[in-house]
Amino acid sequence: MNKGRLVYILGPSGAGKDTLIDLARAALDGGAPVVFAHRYITRPANAGGEAHVALTAAEFDLRARHGLFALTWDSHGLRYGIGREIDLWLDAGLTVVVNGSRGHLPQAAERYPDMVPVVIRVGLDELRRRLIARGRETPEQILERLARAAAFQVEHPALVTLDNSGPAVEGGRALEAVLRTVAAGNLP
Template sequence: MNDKTPGTLWFVIGPSGAGKDTLIALARERLQGSDTLFAHRYITRPADAGGENHVALSNAEFCARECRGSFALAWRRNGLAYGVGAEVCDWLEKGLDVVVNGSRAALPAARAHFATLVPVFVTASPDVLAERLAKRGREDEVAITKRLAEAGAFTPPCDARVIANDGAPEAGGAALFALLSRG
């Protein structure tokens, strides 16, 4: 039997281009060796597509793992499938905090599954989002316009910790680090 208090699941969400991957990478670097772990996502996107370090799976591999209960949470968004490994539940049970690069669309399911979830909303101004999306080169102008409209329509939940990431990545990374280290 485990007498430890379960860890906190920090569910990082925000619009494409807000800089979630960058801030998570910066915080991860500063929290090495701590009781905060960073979950990899399993995504049906090629490993060399840029962005976050993830485990690339084919659609067939993803579905096979999902059917066998390998994911604590799985969702589909923008033509891709995303999963968070079942090991996250073990880590939380052992009292470790876990950072997950989540999705606004998956937040309700994540809340239902993880009792200790704290949403972290990373945002940036529409101009900054548009510039970042154009620079990464994964979407055409129509897709970027759609993403910007979705970003503008989303209201973060009232319990979300909000990080405005319009400036230097180091400032946003320091804000996320402070939150995760409860400093």
């Protein structure tokens, strides 16, 4: 049995990563050897945004001390983790999808050298509109996010870039196609 590959989704806040992941997951619905990792986050479950496993800071630290995370990072005052269960899934030959962090990509690539990073891009005007519409950031935070998005560069030999400036259903189909291609072993 061949080892599976990690697909590491990244992109600026507001690019639609969670939406595209949800659409691709629903479309695949077990019809391909693709599984989706959940994130452990030190954010209350009812805080909005993606579905996640909510942990207190103490719970997160306990799990981290005992080696229960394959990947961890800090962002915007929160701690994020991906459980070690993904290593079992990869060993079983599954393609594993992770909603990752732009800043943590080098560490993830070091641990999973055959990973496929997928950058979700969106035009800055559309990104501004989305950030305003979701109402989670102040105007200053939106400007900071837009500046970071404009400056963001990713380099990786297996990099895939998806433009999600249009309808989400199109981006979801594009991500689904990438995941099916990776699962079939047809990406470098």
